[in-house]
Amino acid sequence: MSRQILFISDLHLDPSRPRIAELFLRFLQQEQGRAEALYILGDLYEAWIGDDAVPPDEPTLQALRAFSATTPTYFIHGNRDFLIGERFAELTGVQLLPEAVVVDLFGVPTLLMHGDTLCTDDVKYQQFRQMVRNPEWQRGFLALPIEQRLALAKQARSESGEHNQSLDEYLLDANQRTVEEEMRRHGVRRLIHGHTHRPAIHEFELDGQRHTRIVLGDWYEQGSVLRLRPEGPDLQTLAP
Numbered sequence: 001m002s003r004q005i006l007f008i009s010d011l012h013l014d015p016s017r018p019r020i021a022e023l024f025l026r027f028l029q030q031e032q033g034r035a036e037a038l039y040i041l042g043d044l045y046e047a048w049i050g051d052d053a054v055p056p057d058e059p060t061l062q063a064l065r066a067f068s069a070t071t072p073t074y075f076i077h078g079n080r081d082f083l084i085g086e087r088f089a090e091l092t093g094v095q096l097l098p099e100a101v102v103v104d105l106f107g108v109p110t111l112l113m114h115g116d117t118l119c120t121d122d123v124k125y126q127q128f129r130q131m132v133r134n135p136e137w138q139r140g141f142l143a144l145p146i147e148q149r150l151a152l153a154k155q156a157r158s159e160s161g162e163h164n165q166s167l168d169e170y171l172l173d174a175n176q177r178t179v180e181e182e183m184r185r186h187g188v189r190r191l192i193h194g195h196t197h198r199p200a201i202h203e204f205e206l207d208g209q210r211h212t213r214i215v216l217g218d219w220y221e222q223g224s225v226l227r228l229r230p231e232g233p234d235l236q237t238l239a240p
């Protein structure tokens with residue numbers, strides 16, 4: 001087995017884009033048994049209104065189950081699929097991680113997160129996030145009939161689309177000061193996240209030391225995967 005750890009995020013899987021689901025299934029098949037771990041850093045699904053709303057034989061759940069049987073697979077919630085829960089974990093064998101976690105990757109402590117908490121210039125979104133990440137709010141939402149949850153999720157997506165259109169581009173990106181605060185707070189020099197759909201490897205100096213922030217790409221037009229090897233990161237696109 002080659003020494004590599006895989007990272008993906010922001011697939012936004014949705015019935016309206018079956019080619020991306022196919023690309024994801026092919027990716028899992030091809031990488032099966034070839035990596036030490038797979039980390040999915042949020043927004044695997046375009047929307048997730050509760051584990052009970054998805055049939056257990058849904059193809060991506062089954063594919064994840066097969067994949068995780070040989071390769072440890074981890075998930076951090078995104079801003080679209082934050083309601084993924086324990087039943088999903090049981091069905092897929094995927095382990096759910098907290099929203100920010102430091103993992104030792106080939107000897108380098110690395111902070112992993114979805115990335116939406118870094119976008120602190122978008123104050124309205126951060127307020128919305130606080131509401132929907134509240135366990136009490138989530139219990140109330142999950143108690144609603146599926147039809148009603150679907151309607152509310154659709155409404156939230158269209159409002160979020162309008163809100164994002166109203167903001168300048170830079171306000172939707174990670175705030176560099178927040179990035180630095182988080183990296184200091186967690187005592188790391190490497191951060192990997194998604195969410196902004198701006199794939200890049202950023203190097204910068206902080207407290208006299210080189211820091212690295214790796215941003216994963218989305219899967220709208222193509223796939224995007226980070227292969228982390230002991231010698232360094234390799235951010236790749238996957239042709240559909």
Ligand code: MN
Nearest residue numbers: 043078079195
């Ligand atoms: Mn996101």
